[in-house]
Amino acid sequence: MDWSQFIGRFHPLVVHLPIGFLLFGLLLELVAVFRKSKEPDLRKVTAWSYLAGSVGALMSALIGLLLAQGGGYEAGALSLHKWMGFALVVLTAVLYWSKSKKWDKKSPVIAYGLVAVSFILVSLTGHLGGNLTHGSDYLLAHAPAPIKRLAGMSPNGNSQNTLPGNSDSILVFSHIIQPILEEKCTGCHNPSKAKGGLDLSSYEAIQSGGDEGSVLSGSSSLESELVHRVTLPTDNEKYMPPQGNGLSYGEIALLKWWVSQGATDSLKLAGEELPQEIIAVMDRDYGVDASPRSFIEKLLPPEVDDEKIAQANETGLMVSRLTPDSQILELRMTSNKLTSSAPGLLEDMARNIVYADFSGAKLSPEDVGAIGKMQNLIRIDLRHSNVSDEQMETLANLPHLEVVNVYGTGISKAGFDALAKTPQKLKIYLWKTAVSNEELQTLRQDYPHLELIGGANEKMKSS
Structure with missing residues (x-):
């Protein structure tokens, strides 16, 4: 039994305690400002809220260190998240001292500046933690188009999720397989959080494999570790993905077929003789008619005036x-x-x-x-x-x-x-x-x- 991982996995639970206490303290600060209240009880409650936030942040940081020992996280992002967490411990302790010693009355600009910094710091630390756990685009995956544009994201999500209008232009990996992996797998297998050393966010990363080697090798698609893990019984500890919805029947069929065709990034949907199963899946799930067409139907010659x-x-x-x-x-x-x-x-x-x-x-x-x-x-x-x-x-x-x-x-x-x-x-x-x-x-x-x-x-x- 791995006690460090057992305790470490309580990190997502414990981490909400300091966030809640700190936000409660900020809310009390706003109440005091708008009511112009000088009640000592309100000040004490605010101070104790900051102290509870500092203790909670320390507990969360220590448990987070245990969780990080399991590996699978991008070192730079993990280090930044860790030090920002400890900085929050110190800052909330300073806020407690400031409130309990009434220092905020002597230097209100600095005191309230620290309050603003603490709010920004807890937001950034939480965001980094979310990126490590779910991937960098998890927070804004379903955001409105204007917000996505401000964040430098495509308004339609990953541009590869949209199939070309002409089925002859569909690249199997870029337009079908990669969006499936992004939706179901990259939350745990991305550059920031590569569980098992496996990153599934790009073709090159998939080719590199994980700690146990290639996930695409094998004499048949079922021998590929990538296909094997998603076709295990759902109660198997190695079944992927361990959380959320698993791959659908159609998605598994497409993944198996892609691997059986060599798992290349250049494979075209129209360039192969498709099994009836794949034709049916493309029609039902993607609205694409992938049935065999004559040469003249697929011909795209240059324009002639x-x-x-x-x-x-x-x-x-x-x-x-x-x-x-x-x-x-x-x-x-x-x-x-x-x-x-x-x-x-x-x-x-x-x-x-x-x-x-x-x-x-x-x-x-x-x-x-x-x-x-x-x-x-x-x-x-x-x-x-x-x-x-x-x-x-x-x-x-x-x-x-x-x-x-x-x-x-x-x-x-x-x-x-x-x-x-x-x-x-x-x-x-x-x-x-x-x-x-x-x-x-x-x-x-x-x-x-x-x-x-x-x-x-x-x-x-x-x-």
């Missing part, structure tokens, strides 16, 4: 937005040949283009080079164009391409071999190309990620 689109439309193209206010573009040929300025304009808006129709086009090498810059291209139509086997390599390097139409072109098996280098699934329309029936069967067998739609060249089939 109408003037640039108008210039492109003078080069043998028709460029249009998918919706009036969208930055996502589709294009089609309006003639069979592009002007010399077209490739440069296409490169300027390459990341915005998702659908491209070059059917019947006579494409130059420069035109094909511009197509190779369209890294967000999803579908391309090259029917009856002059596209060649060599240029299929360019299409294979487009990471989001889903559909290619080469109907009626001279593409041979070599071109499809080059196109098959793409890692993603690809749907290809290949009627009337230079591929035989045997080659088509080989392609389907060798490249299962290619969905080859169509038959072999009629001329080759008859031969």
Whole structure:
């Protein structure tokens, strides 16, 4: 049994005694001033109130020293709180002496100045103690916005508690996990009061772990000490948090998933295939639709102005937005040949283009080079164009391409071999190309990620 900690934990109880006696003495001082009372009994009661406050402050300070031996407090803040507590012992003793010896009548300015100082000192000492126990923002966590601004705090609390409007921008740690830890854990695990040597107020501090090492390590999320402690039975002495509301089912699910994904500070909500449980929690608890979305729904290309689109439309193209206010573009040929300025304009808006129709086009090498810059291209139509086997390599390097139409072109098996280098699934329309029936069967067998739609060249089939 640790007697020092047993007695020390009475500090929060005892500390209210000197505060109450001192405030009572200050109240009596105000009564005497406004009533202009010189009653000796009132003076005696005021003096005894200061004496009781001094004794109470001494008891509180001594018990506080025992509590501090348990560790887990920031040294600088603890030292300041300790010396301010002993200063309050001395000051209240001086106030008792001043009142009992009627010194305040001889030097009222100094005497009442000490009274004002004592009020300020007890407020600051109590505030520091609250910071050590509950964290530096505990007192003003629910204060009105103007008061928070005066204190240098965000009016909405921690800015990371507000989720971005776009779910693609949600960082799992910054926007979800850290606010959970701040609400439920940092009262005991902060820079000023790091119980068990563990500070959970920042990602870097969490990575550092506590006295017993890392709280994130383990082959599974449940082996992580951070997850283990919050999932213990509530009557277990190691259950966290020991006071207040524990983590909810949804908060635990999010914490476990974050740890299972590597517990990084760069993990994005939209960047992962989410379990149905996490999708449901985000919808229910945060009002965020985290269900899987297509690539085009998540695409955030740079802005392109109408003037640039108008210039492109003078080069043998028709460029249009998918919706009036969208930055996502589709294009089609309006003639069979592009002007010399077209490739440069296409490169300027390459990341915005998702659908491209070059059917019947006579494409130059420069035109094909511009197509190779369209890294967000999803579908391309090259029917009856002059596209060649060599240029299929360019299409294979487009990471989001889903559909290619080469109907009626001279593409041979070599071109499809080059196109098959793409890692993603690809749907290809290949009627009337230079591929035989045997080659088509080989392609389907060798490249299962290619969905080859169509038959072999009629001329080759008859031969």
